Amino acid sequence: MSATASERGREVRRRLTRAARELVPERGWAAVSTRTVAERAGVAPGLVHYHFPSLQALLAEAAIGALREALGATADLLERARTPDELVELLVAEVDRYTGADPASLLAVETHLAATRDPALRGELAGLLEDFRGRIAAWLAEHGVGEPEATAAVLAAALDGVLLHRALEPQPTGAVTPVLRRIVAQHGGR
Known part of the structure; x- marks a missing residue:
């Protein structure tokens, strides 16, 4: 059975997004071109602009999607943690999965840098950060930690x-x- 046009279109978008997610950490946001994304995805360069309004829109969608997925793991951590100390341990263990030079870390850094020059990307990234901090703050409030919003902001920044x-x-x-445990404890974590 052959794929429909919409199925083929979704597959091309998926391949382009995956290619962008790979290339940004490898080359840097500014060094990724329409041609290199298309080559990596195995499609004609014109398909980049057929499926996305611009190369920047493709890079933003790819990066924000990857970061959303990475931050989505927080939901599991929040369910597993029973105390603020345990939450700190789980969050730090999650950070330990990354070297700072791995593709996911580099994609995050490149996205942050690109967001300083792109207001739309900055808004999307700020929304992800706000959601992440909001989920942490809500959990901290439920567990008796005072100043949950400020504490969540400090944990996220740290x-x-x-x-x-x-x-x-x-x-x-x-x-x-x-150190992070002390921050949580100083704000009343049980």
């Missing part, structure tokens, strides 16, 4: 910073856990 620094100076995150 974890992002650790990941960013790891690319330059790989260090185990074990030293970070007690």
